[in-house]
Amino acid sequence: MFDENMCKIIVVTGTPGTGKTSVARKVAERLKCRVIGLSEFALRKNLVSRYIEHLGSYDIEPEKMKKALEEECKPEELILIEGHVVDVIPAEYVELAIVLRLNPLELEKRLKERGYSEEKILVNVQSEILDSCLIDAIANFGKEKVFELDTTGKDLEKVVNEVLYIIKERKDYRPGQVDWLDFLEEKSLLNKYMR
Numbered sequence: 610m611f612d613e614n615m616c617k618i619i620v621v622t623g624t625p626g627t628g629k630t631s632v633a634r635k636v637a638e639r640l641k642c643r644v645i646g647l648s649e650f651a652l653r654k655n656l657v658s659r660y661i662e663h664l665g666s667y668d669i670e671p672e673k674m675k676k677a678l679e680e681e682c683k684p685e686e687l688i689l690i691e692g693h694v695v696d697v698i699p700a701e702y703v704e705l706a707i708v709l710r711l712n713p714l715e716l717e718k719r720l721k722e723r724g725y726s727e728e729k730i731l732v733n734v735q736s737e738i739l740d741s742c743l744i745d746a747i748a749n750f751g752k753e754k755v756f757e758l759d760t761t762g763k764d765l766e767k768v769v770n771e772v773l774y775i776i777k778e779r780k781d782y783r784p785g786q787v788d789w790l791d792f793l794e795e796k797s798l799l800n801k802y803m804r
Contacts, residue, residue: 616682618702619776621691622746623709624737626719628760628768632709633691635769640687640776647692650677666729671697693742695749705754705779706746707772710787712761713737713802734802738789747784756782 619640621633630646637644648667651657656674657667674697682688682702690698695706711719713734720730736742746755756775760768775782793799 615684616686616688616702617704618682618698619687619689619704620695620698620706620746620750621689621709621772622693622695622706623742624711624716625693625733626716626723627709627711627737628765629691629693629709631765632760632768632772633689635765636772636776637689639769639773640689642687642689644689644691645678645681647674647690647694647697650674650681669694669697675699695742695745698749700749703750703754705756705776706750707756707758707775707782708743708746708784709768710743710757710759710761710789711737712759713789713793714798715761731802738793738802740787740789743784743787752784755784757784757787758782759787 619636621629621636623629633644633646647669651667651669651674654674654677656669656677658670659668660666661668678690678697679699679702682699716737717730717734720733725733743755743757758768758771758775763771771782790799793802
């Protein structure tokens, strides 16, 4: 499946709340590979430049992060990386990237349950509506390596199986199939989020 002479990375990305961490851990178990969570990795390696109080998140140092990930990547190893900031991942090692998507109404509910501030919820829901993670993945890895998976209404096992299918088959789930703008417009909810 992979060129055995160099490290290969599979990226699982998406807006916070779409299920990246849970999915990545299960997929890594099934593939018997290591998983790296970008947030934890940045904190552990001291690659954080500042804490953004009102959003409850950190700024990372992108070049230092990319270099640390390159050093982490060993020949002949398959690594699964999960996180929503993909421009810090060394693109030359990326085999494919799977962008998890979630209906903005469900995403808002999940983020409220996590106790996110109203501002942080709005920023993340807007990001999902505007395809930010998908656009970033395509910009960093190229459209041919990017797949898009709508997780709405699916349990963890179903999503894991679909991710494994994408990894094995490299077909279907092409970018551009999820359109939250049209969905919200039809429901007359777009103004709620785009202010």
